[in-house]
Amino acid sequence: MTNEHEDDVLRAAHSRRSFLKRTTAAAAITLAPAALVKAAEDKLDEKGAEYFEKLPLQIEVNGKPYSLQVEPRVTLLDLLREQLHLTGSKKGCDYGQCGACTVHVDGQRVLSCLSLAVMQDGKKITTIEGLQNGDDLHPMQEAFIEHDGFQCGYCTPGQIMSAVACIREGHAKNDADIREYMSGNICRCGAYPNIVDAIKDVVKKGGVK
Amino acid sequence: MDKLFFDTNAPMADLDRVDGRAKVTGAAKYAAEYDLPGMTYGVLAGSNITKGTITAIDTKGAEKAPGVIAVITHLNAPKIPGYDEGTNPAKGQTGGKGLRIFNDNIIRFNGQPIALVIADTFERATYAASLIKAQYNKEAPHTDLVDAMKTDKPLEGQRYNEVVRGEKDAWKGAPVKIESTYIMPIHVHNPMELHATTVRWDGDDKVTVWEKTQGVKSTQQSVMQAFKLEEKNVQVNAQYVGGGFGAALRTWPHAIAALMGAKKTGKPLKLVLTRPQMFTLVGYRPEAIQKIAIGANTDGRLMGMMHEAAAITSTYEAFNEGLVKMTLQLYACANVTTKYNIYQLDVSTPTWMRGPGEATGSFPLECGLDELSYALKMDPIELRLRNYAETDPENGKPYSSKFLKEAYELGKDKIDWKRRNPEPKSMKDGEWQVGYGMSTGLFGAFRGQANLAAKLYADGTLLLQSAVSDSGPGTATAMVQIASDAMGIPANKIRFELGDSSLPPGPTQGGSSTTSTLGAAVSNACVTLKKKLAEAAKKSPVFGGDVAVESLDFSKGELSLKGDDSKRLSYGDVIKGAALSSIDVIENAVPNPAMQKYSAYSYSVHFVRVKVHPLTGVVRIDKIVTAADAGKIVSYKTAESQMIGGVVGGLGGALMEEGVIDHRYGRWVNNNLADYHVPVHADVPHIEAYFVNKPDPVLNPVGSKGMGEIALIGFAAAVANAIYHATGKRIRQLPITPDKILEANSI
């Protein structure tokens, strides 16, 4: 019988560490092929370690479904950049202090550097690479070009993802409103006034979907 | 038109950034974004102490951790041939040697790398780096400039000698004088992109490096020197650079570590600094304590000035910059004394940061002028105009161009200066005190050498190539604009390739000189292209033999005979007619020797209107006007963005930026973007940037001067001056946070 307290939607990862602590535990044995158990007991076989440290993850990124195995400590940002090679989402601080990593999860803007990838199981992620429609740029992308809402371009994907959400949330009523609700996106080149102009322009032209 | 107030004949250049699409779609790739097969990840572990030696280092835990491929410390680091010969792989400004990473067991600053851990994933490398344990023989840290000024002797040498122009101490005898001390903390560049190096060795003597650098050629040189490699075997790429502001002007030790690590493992390696490491491993603007004294006649004419600055550097390098130069250069004053002292502390080496030298020196100078204006009861702009330098006060040379007066007028008009009641503390908006302030910024206008390849193809497209990198200002856009104007070719048919060390050598992007230096090469290349086109056109029956280039018009993107434009030929037809696939030019543009007779500077004039909340000390800047004499504006849109951006940087320095080291430990306290505040959207009002837009006739054929530095230089003083006007409180220490407003007494 399954213990009530272990009644997890997703089973706990049996890391090598905790696995080694209780190698006789029936639960762990049933999870692992015998060869791997042996490998783990023989200490730190790489493949065994990897098996126990990774968890399954199903996510959709820019409309494309992915079926992955990830370590629980992998952030959504590092998953996107290092494993899926979607480098449009940027790492500017890695601590939730700059907004360069902003993506949409189920349509809401969040910081991917503070989001653990495993926690996004079943969710829909949109990154800057998924914003345009074929060759047609999103109106916000066009507005950023027209108003020169960037210089070096590094914070730009985060600014754009945030700007799209800002309008969608109804937080682009006036300059002060835009500035306040965009303050989570730092631009060290100082393109702020142009970014505000770009957002206002998109609002004026009918907003975003 | 407002935008081109003084030069209505200039074309309105409004080109969109040529790399805009790549940047808004996420397609632009930065140094850490290249996926190489078999990639490994390098993470640096830093020292926990500030000064001393490593007596033991335990790497076992890290080596055994899953996925770890190698651990490098000073005990097993591969030899860097450049180290032994005493050359300096991380080329410093002057004096001393750059930190030779993993070369010995000496700790020189807190956070100094003590190990490089290489693993198959970023997470594993990061975790394993946390398992590195070192034991130290620890010495007391010495990181406080205030202490050092009491107990240490500053460095000696020619750069630090007292400079006396005219009579020393003349200011003391003046009927009206001020004397004050100004304090500026450490400022950190903090570009949004973390410094990163990706390396792939192809054998022992050939390497490709993707580096965050403001100069692909200078990085190439550093790598060649450190590893004793041939130029053709060192490829440096920097297609996109996520901001630099000076922090990417050097090849820093972490890049050498990445090269070392990849060589040792034989696998490609990516090393990305953490944000805290960005505070210790890639430089910063040094803290400075500065005394200023100015004396004037009752009519406002300056009788004497004194500027003495103390700043910090590391124990292993003597970083210095022109901290007191501006005081010698800006105003017509016969008697000026300056002294620049630097103190060596247990900190990492500072480096150039936007407006290096002048950004720091302008704070006491331009606040000092403001203090003097109140002492004289004279308008601060009028005071500046009374001491306007018609020739360079340092050497008596004429200026190749100077339109500072025009910039004062332009800014004064746009901020509506006449609404300012000269009396401090006299203006209000509800609960808020309102104040106006202004300042001047100056930076030398330079031009270096640049090589450029231009290829005009039979399909009418033009390719330009130079080994430069662009950290944001929009170099490619400006160069395309110059070529488009010269050749009459639409911008979308011109491509500028950069960020690749195998291209013809271009300049490093620093010192506000890229447009001047590289723009000259583009301009010259277009002249040569025209000559070659005219030469090739001989073969065409349209012009019937010889045709002088002077008699041809190129402004419509074709050759047409001046005065008879029925005789015309497209560039493509000329090329095809001459049985060529393209017309190629390699241009080597060197500075104009005529400049030896002249001095050249760019100027900015910053105007701000602030609101200060007296109960809480909160400051809001509600209007900013900045006017610049930066020569001819090549690309209006990117130029405006650069001015705005510099102002935002200046706003950060004025109101919130402060690097804090706890001197008890010698360790950083606020080395991240939550605690080291840079401006956010809500801090920044609409900013109006204006240009005099008059070409400099001598410096380069384009007529442009520099802009990146002057955009920031002086801005902090304008804010401090406005706060004084609003509150009657003279704040002489940056940043001007609410606590300083509340604790300052009215004066």
Next chain:
Amino acid sequence: MIPFDYARPATVGAAVASINKDATAQLIAGGTNLVDLMKRGVMSPQKLIDVTRLPLKEIKEANGIIRIGALALNSEVAENETIRKALPLLSQALNAGASAQIRNMATVGGNAMQRTRCPYFYDTVMPCNKRQPGTGCSALKGYNRMHAIFGASDKCIAVNPSDMCIALAALEATVIVAGAKGERRIPILDFHRLPGDNPAKDNNLQKGEMITAIEVPVNKAFAKNSLYQKIRDRASYAFALVSVAAALDIKGKTIQQARLAMGGVAHKPWRLTTAETFLKGKEATVANFQQAAALALKDAKSYGHNDFKLTLAPNTIVHTLKTLTGI
């Protein structure tokens, strides 16, 4: 980050059981604070219990009390119509915190659990009694500009960084927690604690307990007259130097009842009860506000870099009350 296990329990019971069973396990919701602390090695749980899918998101009003599920997002609460109407102070405080992205991730329960931003706590090298008991407090004689002026000890002068909790303190909210022995109700002012001799402990949550909801009583008079004022080093996306949550019940010019709480000044949300008592029955005048502020600061103590808070705190109280009453 160290390698760790991850589990996603389906019920509150299973989540509570997980943290009861395993001392090294930690609940995770928005992760905006915990993931940050884990990256820096300040916290290193060996197992994360993901509670984000538990059905604790509801915001509902019944019998004059608004119950907010612990997993309601900061942004959802701030934007919620019921909250905006009945508890505007809470909505304002939430919107004053962090950034739009972080508010889209952070939960109400997590916000109440967020840890101090003291730089010595965040650095794993310099001494800190909260992070590593017994090592000493680096802030006491160090860089303590952001630190406490009320209720600190010689072991710790850190402050609670929450904006939300300051509003909740003024509104006298109750924290509902689930534990192995069932549900418990803790008044918000008893939830966080002062550092005393044990600064490692931020709050009075017992081992194995989990926040399931926050209940806030509705007071129509307060809803009409409340204001959250936050003073910080930049205009947004920064922690408070000081903040004031104020709610007044005014009839004519007379204050019937006042609620005042401050942030950025103590290890817990700091209620200004002396000032509240003083204001009761008084006229809303600047002089009275100043006197109330002076009373509020009676026991304040500063540590050097934060001396300015002895001026900024009372001034912000006066400023908030002036703005609120339009005087």
